[in-house]
Amino acid sequence: MFIDSHCHLDFPDLAKDLDQLLLNMQQNHVTHALCVSVDLPNFPRVRALAEAHENLFASVGVHPDYEDQIEPVAEQIAELANHPKVIAIGETGLDYFRLQGDLEWQRERFRQHIRAARKVDKPLIIHTRSAAADTLRIMQEEGADQVGGVMHCFTESWEVAQQAIAMNFYISFSGIVTFKNAVALKEVAKNIQLDRMLIETDSPYLAPVPFRGKQNQPAFVRHVAEEIARLRNADLEDIATATTDNFFNLFKPPKHGIPA
Template identity: 70%
Template sequence: MFVDSHCHLDFPELAAQTEQVLARMAANDVTHALCVGVDLPNFPRVRALAEAHPNLFASVGVHPDYTDTPEPSVAELVALADHPRVVAIGETGLDYFRLEGNLEWQRARFRTHIRAAREASKPLIIHSREASADTLRVLREERADEVGGVMHCFTETWEVAEAAMELGFYISFSGIVTFKNASALKEVARRVPLDRMLIETDSPYLAPVPLRGKTNEPAYVRHVAEEIARLKAIDVAEVGRATSQNFFKLFLQSLVTQ
């Protein structure tokens, strides 16, 4: 019924318990999950998870926060994405919250990922924090609308969501939407159409209410769906069906056409 569109099962908090994580997914009607890459040295671990488990997929990319890591080239990203279990490029984007100073290198890395996505014909997974104007500008300049993708762990305004959707991007909500102090984000979730929405955990981080403070995992994505159902006054099964269909439409249609 549910799909976790963004998790990090290779991170230390979860890496030693893959089978238990998969069992808890099944017990909570979470059928699939996308394991997202954040750097190139550890990408083989992400890919191996997807190769070993038919309900897991992988992406390849270098996170915008990572400074002391090999810089990817377009050719390298395209080559790594040429794999039947790798369904996206990212996560990539801009983050002006944790880093300061001249961040032109971050914007250059972002452009590299968009160009790779266009060449590989695979969607983008976008991380954007306190950088929405530049994120949208770079997406437009690099013609990211040709491949589309998802604004992961969305925390921005309705205006940013609307602009991203106009570029062909889905809006993904994480456990943050369940937090009591997230009233503005809850309103965005009410307004985003179901056919443009994904759900995620970003595990092992951001465990939703009522599990805040615990290590997050894909099984908990159902709590995100339940909150969206409450906000939209619809059945949670409807949220599950729509977001799952959106996931397969976005990430797996590229495999069908290859």
């Protein structure tokens, strides 16, 4: 079985077809999905999805790209995370690709999320783009290793992956790993230890080959696993088992309802 460790099923383009998407998951042996928060005003709809479906879970956080937000504080995030189906803090992190200028507000937002994660002892979902050095520095300064987490939709170097793993983080591969030009990322997928790997879709974005350019969905996460198996000359079942075990080891959601 497969688990989509990062998707946005609450986004309108996916939410309107939720029943079909859940059926597609079942047909492709994708047993669970983590629905990831990107802002606090819409967090209730993320939480509601997790409450309504046994095989869906939620996170709480504010994406670093979202400028026009009331800045969250650690206590507020921690309070919202106090729910059995909320299993992670984020997504959070730094993005210097889309935004420019004085981004100290982004760094402070990231710090608040790490502090919240430490308060509630739940792992972090970290987004980093064109900001690896500052991301790793703040993780270290704020003690992110105490809770661990995942470097979501990883596109950085093998060196960055190693530094994150040393801080108790997992590396998550999205549909990007199936793209022909993702040469460096394919090397990371080949070399990373199996017990530190997760797979995701980041739906509705980044659909893997053979669906590249189309709307993504959790059912497509199996194509990410298939590419990783191909790259490593490994059995698909081994990738599925490892990434599923890693998901439960990291996020520690309720295990009831998991097929034997």
